[in-house]
Amino acid sequence: VNLLPNFIHNAIDEDLKNGKYADGIHTRFPPEPNGYLHIGHAKSICINFGTAQKYNGLCNLRFDDTNPTKEDVEYVDSIQEDVKWLGFTWDDRMFYASNYFDKLYDFAVELIKRGKAYVCDLTADEIRQYRGTLTEPGKESPYRSRSIEENLDLFKRMKDGEFADGEKVLRAKIDMAAPNITMRDPVIYRISHTKHHRTGDKWCIYPMYDFAHPLSDAIEKITHSICTLEFEDHRPLYDWLLESLGFDSNTRPRQLEFARLNLTNMIMSKRKLRQLVEGGYVSGWDDPRMPTISGLRRRGYTPESIRNFCEQIGVAKSNSLVDIAMLEHCVREDLNKRADRIMAVLDPVKVVITNYPAGKCEYLPAENKPNSSAARYVPFAREIYIERGDFMEVAPKKFFRLKPDGEVRLKYAYIIKCTDIIKDAAGNIVQINCTYDPDSKRGGATAGRKIKGTLHWVALTGCLNAEVRLYDYLLKDEENHTEQSDFIKALNPDSLVVLKNCKVEPSVAWAAPGTKYQFLRQGYFCIDKDSTKDSLVFNKIVGLRDSWAK
Ligand code: ATP
Ligand code: MG
Ligand code: MG
Numbered sequence: 001v002n003l004l005p006n007f008i009h010n011a012i013d014e015d016l017k018n019g020k021y022a023d024g025i026h027t028r029f030p031p032e033p034n035g036y037l038h039i040g041h042a043k044s045i046c047i048n049f050g051t052a053q054k055y056n057g058l059c060n061l062r063f064d065d066t067n068p069t070k071e072d073v074e075y076v077d078s079i080q081e082d083v084k085w086l087g088f089t090w091d092d093r094m095f096y097a098s099n100y101f102d103k104l105y106d107f108a109v110e111l112i113k114r115g116k117a118y119v120c121d122l123t124a125d126e127i128r129q130y131r132g133t134l135t136e137p138g139k140e141s142p143y144r145s146r147s148i149e150e151n152l153d154l155f156k157r158m159k160d161g162e163f164a165d166g167e168k169v170l171r172a173k174i175d176m177a178a179p180n181i182t183m184r185d186p187v188i189y190r191i192s193h194t195k196h197h198r199t200g201d202k203w204c205i206y207p208m209y210d211f212a213h214p215l216s217d218a219i220e221k222i223t224h225s226i227c228t229l230e231f232e233d234h235r236p237l238y239d240w241l242l243e244s245l246g247f248d249s250n251t252r253p254r255q256l257e258f259a260r261l262n263l264t265n266m267i268m269s270k271r272k273l274r275q276l277v278e279g280g281y282v283s284g285w286d287d288p289r290m291p292t293i294s295g296l297r298r299r300g301y302t303p304e305s306i307r308n309f310c311e312q313i314g315v316a317k318s319n320s321l322v323d324i325a326m327l328e329h330c331v332r333e334d335l336n337k338r339a340d341r342i343m344a345v346l347d348p349v350k351v352v353i354t355n356y357p358a359g360k361c362e363y364l365p366a367e368n369k370p371n372s373s374a375a376r377y378v379p380f381a382r383e384i385y386i387e388r389g390d391f392m393e394v395a396p397k398k399f400f401r402l403k404p405d406g407e408v409r410l411k412y413a414y415i416i417k418c419t420d421i422i423k424d425a426a427g428n429i430v431q432i433n434c435t436y437d438p439d440s441k442r443g444g445a446t447a448g449r450k451i452k453g454t455l456h457w458v459a460l461t462g463c464l465n466a467e468v469r470l471y472d473y474l475l476k477d478e479e480n481h482t483e484q485s486d487f488i489k490a491l492n493p494d495s496l497v498v499l500k501n502c503k504v505e506p507s508v509a510w511a512a513p514g515t516k517y518q519f520l521r522q523g524y525f526c527i528d529k530d531s532t533k534d535s536l537v538f539n540k541i542v543g544l545r546d547s548w549a550k
Contacts, residue, residue, distance in 0.1 A: 001050035001307050006315035008051060008256050012224060020250050021223040025057030028222050029083070030097075030213070032064045033075035033197075035270030036285040036292045037082045039306065039327070040261040046310035047258065048226055049088040060220055061090040065098045066212045068196035076197075078285070082293035087303050097216045098198045104207045105159065107215050107245055108170060108189055112151045116244050117188065118144055119154040120171045127169070130176075131184050138176035138184040158191055161204045165191050172211075174240060182233050183240070186210055214238040215245075217253040225255045229319060232257045259319045265473035266291045266324060268482045276474075281491060288528075288539045289474050289495050299471070300516050300526025300541035302338070305331040321480050324473065328542045335516055335524045335541065340368040343378065343411065343456040344504040344519040344538075346468055348385035351457070353416060355435045356382040361461050364441070366412045369518075376507050380413050383460040385503045390455050391432055393421065400452035402432070408453040411520060415440035415451055456520040462506040466536035469528065470497040504536060516541065 015021055027048040052059035061083060065071050111117035120143045132138035158168055170189035178184055188211035193204045217225045235255045242252045262268055276282045285292050288299035309330040313322055363377035395403035402408045407417045416434040424430050439445040472495045481487035513529045523543040531537040
């Protein structure tokens with residue numbers, strides 16, 4: 001990735017100029033394995049790995065797995081797959097915060113020994129009440145003055161399982177009157193008799209995020225700990241912990257915060273996305289409507305398009321809402337270059353070319369993609385399908401598609417003229433009869449005749465049946481619902497439309513799931529993982545029209 005100049009890089013340049021971090025720049029991407037990654041994480045991945053690339057440094061993948069109740073190996077696996085798919089490698093630098101549980105415990109003991117942490121018996125509710133508010137200072141816990149010996153003893157007994165969940169916590173001893181509430185003796189260890197997906201039953205106490213994160217960074221010798229803005233208030237605690245444990249200020253990690261990505265018509269929170277999965281609102285984490293990396297991949301997004309998007313949105317210090325049209329613009333731009341063009345009819349109506357010999361079939365040359373020398377041949381015969389919407393019985397003047405007595409050109413083939421239509425008892429058109437101009441094929445005597453409309457089509461001969469899934473946004477409006485609790489109400493009930501009777505030209509018969517095409521005149525489509533050779537399934541990735549103005 002090629003990130004635009006930004007404040008993070010300016011800060012790093014400044015550090016280097018001041019002689020800090022002489023051993024090189026080292027970042028990390030630290031997901032909590034409690035869900036699948038989404039496009040917001042892609043931004044963080046591009047910034048962390050991209051920054052390491054720019055400074056010839058290193059970037060770790062670290063699972064921040066210190067909260068066993070919500071975490072699972074399924075997520076650990078999916079996260080690795082997604083980061084790799086986006087195009088980044090961590091070589092042998094994949095770590096788990098849970099691997100540091102012993103070291104973190106020792107750091108906590110060291111804090112106690114330095115008189116900077118104490119065991120507190122207040123309940124969670126009491127701790128909250130004692131904490132005070134933005135306008136009121138907090139109140140000191142009655143357990144704050146416990147002796148170092150007593151604290152060491154109690155903390156060890158917490159670890160040994162003598163107490164129940166919630167009975168005691170370990171707190172940093174900072175300042176109950178600090179204007180920043182984060183600094184009012186934050187909890188750094190809690191009791192939780194929960195099995196961890198990696199350490200099993202070894203531990204019944206677990207470090208809090210605010211404690212584990214800076215120390216994991218320090219253990220890994222991270223130089224710049226890049227995170228999102230909501231951690232700005234936690235930075236003083238980050239620094240306090242490193243300072244209190246004696247880490248050298250010239251080499252210890254520095255936290256830098258950037259603005260989270262929010263997208264219109266999307267949700268950007270693992271917790272809320274999990275709600276969609278568990279509530280059955282989508283088919284899974286990789287539902288093609290989801291903003292997850294796995295959903296976008298299944299939908300047909302390319303890694304290049306997502307990386308480009310992350311480059312273009314830039315790195316800023318204030319929160320904003322990015323128009324989803326910009327993401328769509330990026331995938332359209334990429335697929336325009338790489339997707340083969342084919343013909344597919346999504347809502348077919350049969351056309352019979354009455355003066356074309358029955359039983360005859362021609363194979364007509366067709367282009368695959370711009371600047372590609374590879375060509376393919378599409379069958380043409382007496383019976384073809386066109387889009388129902390490309391015919392109008394009573395058409396307005398400006399309708400340049402097929403109408404009674406009107407002429408259109410069939411892409412790569414002939415000019416046809418509508419002679420009559422056949423309807424069923426209910427009045428639905430079931431067949432359109434046409435004649436063709438045999439000399440109007442490419443290179444023919446009448447090929448140059450001026451005809452306003454050109455239609456895509458698929459011959460019945462060899463054509464494949466397909467299911468095509470059309471997607472709309474998960475959310476009806478453009479508001480930022482990531483911060484709102486009632487987003488379920490804003491879900492779009494029409495976000496999935498399934499067309500079951502589509503007809504596709506035979507050239508796709510052997511294509512693998514994940515193959516992307518431009519369906520002429522319709523948009524970009526991708527073969528879904530549900531697809532089989534006998535029953536094709538396509539996802540619509542994005543339409544052809546670009547609504548994104550730069
Ligand atoms: P969520 O709220 O979706 O669960 P999170 O911040 O809890 O997100 P983590 O697994 O902790 O998820 O995230 C790993 C990294 O990705 C963190 O550094 C986090 O700041 C970053 N990140 C998460 N969401 C976004 C986003 N929308 N935009 C940019 N970075 C993000
Ligand atoms: Mg988090
Ligand atoms: Mg979260």
